Amino acid sequence: MNVRITNGMLLALVMNVIYAKAIGITQGIIAREVASDMWLSTLIGMLQGIAAAWLTARVIRMGGQASMIDIASKAAGKWAGKLIAAVLLLFFTGAFATVLVTFTYHLMDYFLPEAPVILFVVAALAVGLYGAYHGVEVMGRMAFVGVFSILILNILVMMGSIAEFDVKNLLPVMDSGLARTVWASRHFDTDWSLATMMIAILLPHVKKPQRWGRASAVSILFAGLTVAIWPILETGVLSAEATREYIVACMQLARSAHIGLFLHRYEMIMVAFFATSSLIQIMMSLFCASVCASKIVGVNDYRLLLLPTALLLGGTGYWIVADHLRAMIFTADYWPLFAVPVAIGIPLLIGGISMLRRNKEPAV
Amino acid sequence: MTVQPLLDTAITDSLQTNVDLIQRIMGQSVDFIKRDFDFHQETNRQGVCFYTDGLISNTELQHILKAILVHSQELPAEILLQADTVEELKRRLMTNCSLRAIRKIGEGVDGILGGETLFLIDGFAEGLLVVTKAWESRSITEPATDNVVRGPRDGFTENIRTNTALVRRRIKDPSLRLDSLIVGTKTKTDLNVAYMEGIVKPGLVEEVKARIHKIKIDGVLESGYIEELIEDAPFSVFSTIGTTERPDKVAASLLEGKVAIFVDNTPVVLTVPTFFWQFFQASDDYYSRYWVGSFFRIVRYIAFLISLMLPSLYVMLVSFHQEMIPSMLAFTIASGREVVPFPVLVEAIMMELAFELMREAGLRMPKPVGQAVSIVGSLIIGQAAVQAGLVSPFMVIIVAVTGIASFAIPNYSASLSIRLLRFPLIIASGMLGLLGFAGMFFIVVIHALSIRSFGEPYLAPAAPFRPSDQKDIVLRLPWWSNKSRPSIAADAKRQQDGAMPKPPES
Numbered sequence: 001m002n003v004r005i006t007n008g009m010l011l012a013l014v015m016n017v018i019y020a021k022a023i024g025i026t027q028g029i030i031a032r033e034v035a036s037d038m039w040l041s042t043l044i045g046m047l048q049g050i051a052a053a054w055l056t057a058r059v060i061r062m063g064g065q066a067s068m069i070d071i072a073s074k075a076a077g078k079w080a081g082k083l084i085a086a087v088l089l090l091f092f093t094g095a096f097a098t099v100l101v102t103f104t105y106h107l108m109d110y111f112l113p114e115a116p117v118i119l120f121v122v123a124a125l126a127v128g129l130y131g132a133y134h135g136v137e138v139m140g141r142m143a144f145v146g147v148f149s150i151l152i153l154n155i156l157v158m159m160g161s162i163a164e165f166d167v168k169n170l171l172p173v174m175d176s177g178l179a180r181t182v183w184a185s186r187h188f189d190t191d192w193s194l195a196t197m198m199i200a201i202l203l204p205h206v207k208k209p210q211r212w213g214r215a216s217a218v219s220i221l222f223a224g225l226t227v228a229i230w231p232i233l234e235t236g237v238l239s240a241e242a243t244r245e246y247i248v249a250c251m252q253l254a255r256s257a258h259i260g261l262f263l264h265r266y267e268m269i270m271v272a273f274f275a276t277s278s279l280i281q282i283m284m285s286l287f288c289a290s291v292c293a294s295k296i297v298g299v300n301d302y303r304l305l306l307l308p309t310a311l312l313l314g315g316t317g318y319w320i321v322a323d324h325l326r327a328m329i330f331t332a333d334y335w336p337l338f339a340v341p342v343a344i345g346i347p348l349l350i351g352g353i354s355m356l357r358r359n360k361e362p363a364v
Numbered sequence: 365m366t367v368q369p370l371l372d373t374a375i376t377d378s379l380q381t382n383v384d385l386i387q388r389i390m391g392q393s394v395d396f397i398k399r400d401f402d403f404h405q406e407t408n409r410q411g412v413c414f415y416t417d418g419l420i421s422n423t424e425l426q427h428i429l430k431a432i433l434v435h436s437q438e439l440p441a442e443i444l445l446q447a448d449t450v451e452e453l454k455r456r457l458m459t460n461c462s463l464r465a466i467r468k469i470g471e472g473v474d475g476i477l478g479g480e481t482l483f484l485i486d487g488f489a490e491g492l493l494v495v496t497k498a499w500e501s502r503s504i505t506e507p508a509t510d511n512v513v514r515g516p517r518d519g520f521t522e523n524i525r526t527n528t529a530l531v532r533r534r535i536k537d538p539s540l541r542l543d544s545l546i547v548g549t550k551t552k553t554d555l556n557v558a559y560m561e562g563i564v565k566p567g568l569v570e571e572v573k574a575r576i577h578k579i580k581i582d583g584v585l586e587s588g589y590i591e592e593l594i595e596d597a598p599f600s601v602f603s604t605i606g607t608t609e610r611p612d613k614v615a616a617s618l619l620e621g622k623v624a625i626f627v628d629n630t631p632v633v634l635t636v637p638t639f640f641w642q643f644f645q646a647s648d649d650y651y652s653r654y655w656v657g658s659f660f661r662i663v664r665y666i667a668f669l670i671s672l673m674l675p676s677l678y679v680m681l682v683s684f685h686q687e688m689i690p691s692m693l694a695f696t697i698a699s700g701r702e703v704v705p706f707p708v709l710v711e712a713i714m715m716e717l718a719f720e721l722m723r724e725a726g727l728r729m730p731k732p733v734g735q736a737v738s739i740v741g742s743l744i745i746g747q748a749a750v751q752a753g754l755v756s757p758f759m760v761i762i763v764a765v766t767g768i769a770s771f772a773i774p775n776y777s778a779s780l781s782i783r784l785l786r787f788p789l790i791i792a793s794g795m796l797g798l799l800g801f802a803g804m805f806f807i808v809v810i811h812a813l814s815i816r817s818f819g820e821p822y823l824a825p826a827a828p829f830r831p832s833d834q835k836d837i838v839l840r841l842p843w844w845s846n847k848s849r850p851s852i853a854a855d856a857k858r859q860q861d862g863a864m865p866k867p868p869e870s
Binding site: 006008009107111112115119120123126127130131134138140141142144145262263264265266267268271272275276279 | 684685687688690796797798799800801802803806807809810811813814821823826827828829
């Protein structure tokens with residue numbers, strides 16, 4: 001993979017990778033824990049994400065501008081690299097399942113209730129495979145389209161719901177207490193964890209290494225800000241009590257949005273824009289998982305492993321998405337317990353090992 | 365039997381041998397003419413000339429023959445014994461502006477077939493090819509495509525030299541270069557690669573020539589052959605090479621650092637690299653006021669979206685997501701569809717195919733009949749199909765609006781690409797609703813993002829985003845603000861600062 005992308009493309013990819021799940025599924029889960037403080041929880045999660053992204057970029061730059069897996073191989077041997085690749089493959093498999101939950105439930109529950117789940121999985125895999133096959137540069141360009149879609153979507157939802165916005169719904173602030181609000185931010189942490197792990201694999205292919213740290217942190221900041229509009233609107237328009245009742249909270253907000261009397265429902269237009277971000281999540285999960293799989297197997301071209309990886313991710317995703325209860329238990333209870341430690345632990349571990357090795361090496 | 369060994373044979377000093385060889389190669393074609401003449405009676409030297417009837421100017425040939433027959437007799441005999449006799453003949457006898465000496469039979473045959481006249485003289489191991497090209501050709505007329513309201517009316521013809529001259533008339537600068545190439549083992553079609561030295565994207569000319577040199581084909585009858593043989597994305601439905609019949613468009617492309625490829629016998633000139641957004645730019649965007657140009661460009665983008673998506677959106681909404689249609693509109697559509705026995709998907713495909721059928725029939729039939737077919741066809745099929753309950757009135761409107769929108773796209777090949785893409789979108793939307801539409805649409809977008817035109821991303825400067833190139837994409841900003849050329853050009857400076865006009869200070 002000799003392709004180089006710009007820092008702007010990285011920013012666009014990060015924004016898209018975080019956005020789709022964070023605005024709806026995540027907000028519903030956070031609302032069930034901290035009610036009207038969900039927007040604060042999201043912002044706290046964003047700050048953690050900025051630190052984690054900066055840390056990940058720093059570790060990669062320190063480790064010789066290679067991917068996290070290659071740095072692990074260099075620092076602790078070939079098998080350590082394969083172990084990290086396996087953990088990351090597991091991570092992306094789980095992340096793909098949560099992404100698939102987002103994609104499927106948005107479309108199935110609100111537009112095609114009679115369609116079988118497998119149809120959504122196959123469609124997502126087909127588009128994801130096609131995008132991942134074309135590589136990171138094409139996905140980076142697609143992410144620019146995605147950022148445009150995110151902006152349009154945010155504008156549309158604000159236009160359609162600002163009239164119903166009641167600031168009283170946001171009060172009292174910090175009603176759940178700081179500790180619970182911070183703890184609830186782990187759900188948004190799972191969203192940026194996909195982005196930081198993507199950074200861990202992708203960053204060596206981004207131009208201008210001196211800007212990596214800032215670009216990664218700013219990407220999470222921008223993503224957090226575009227996401228934060230949603231919990232604020234969901235609380236202000238729907239109320240936290242209503243938001244917590246839905247799996248896909250953002251769809252409820254989108255469904256209630258209206259511009260005048262004639263355009264009383266335009267959630268489908270919004271979902272069309274949302275689909276860009278969701279499909280980029282799917283492509284990137286597939287792409288990163290294939291890169292990890294290629295590192296485990298020891299082949300240079302990730303494309304050779306795209307299909308087997310797609311089968312693994314698709315199979316796992318289907319098993320989770322097929323049952324709403326299983327999907328929500330996985331997304332709300334188990335996934336944060338795995339995703340967040342991996343996203344923070346791996347950069348810390350590899351950064352620590354790299355530093356130790358550097359200290360041990362005799363000065364030349 | 366291959367004639368290649370004969371073509372490679374050198375011209376000998378025996379006139380009879382040379383004539384026999386050429387006649388063996390050319391056979392008994394009626395348009396292949398041989399004319400004998402006495403070259404020099406004193407030394408008893410005979411001469412012969414070969415040409416292709418219809419490709420040369422008879423008047424010109426008569427002048428040459430007259431000059432030879434009269435003045436060759438005056439040549440001193442010793443001149444004919446000199447080593448550089450052919451050079452002497454060129455100087456003393458041939459008053460034509462363009463001629464050359466040749467040493468191979470093959471060169472002579474190529475010349476004869478290209479409209480030149482070959483002169484062979486007994487005792488000389490060289491021939492003289494005199495340019496006498498003159499054949500009937502279409503005069504310069506308004507192009508059939510790329511029509512404009514304001515702007516030049518001249519269009520390219522089938523004559524490559526006329527075409528290059530039309531561009532040369534617009535760019536009177538020595539840095540406009542025209543490099544000649546020949547493609548096609550049988551047709552030996554002339555190609556000219558045009559570019560502006562110092563402005564053209566570095567490496568582009570070499571890349572274009574390298575790709576053309578790779579072409580090994582028997583014949584090139586139109587620039588479409590070259591287009592398909594040198595493009596970056598041969599499997600794509602999108603056209604990654606620009607085509608135009610307008611000299612002003614080619615001149616503008618050259619001034620933006622691009623390369624134009626002229627092909628003989630066709631009025632369609634190729635330009636590379638090409639970006640998707642160029643297909644929505646019309647020449648008169650630049651000749652009308654920028655407000656008008658920008659407005660109509662936006663209208664064309666809307667036309668593009670309608671042309672690509674309107675039928676599939678309609679099929680998707682009516683088949684799967686009726687709740688998304690405003691209530692009153694939904695009732696209107698439902699009442700129209702009450703008697704239609706087909707699903708919307710079948711109805712849409714039927715109507716789209718009928719529309720394409722009428723368009724194709726109207727195009728292929730003789731002009732007066734063709735117009736009748738398209739008008740009568742649309743009236744009868746539309747009206748009768750609705751009355752018979754085969755299609756709903758709404759579907760007729762959708763297909764008609766889509767058709768009109770597709771004609772609003774200035775570039776014909778781009779319009780065709782969009783028309784082709786419409787069908788998979790309709791089918792996906794009709795079978796899977798929003799899921800199918802979104803999936804298929806993103807596959808198309810990813811595909812468009814993945815292809816390149818001579819190394820340049822096809823969707824640039826939108827994706828990848830190039831801020832400096834945005835002045836001429838969605839909007840056409842005023843000329844006085846357009847100070848730089850597109851970023852692909854080697855020399856970015858288009859005009860000096862302070863170009864914005866102002867009223868005089870009183």
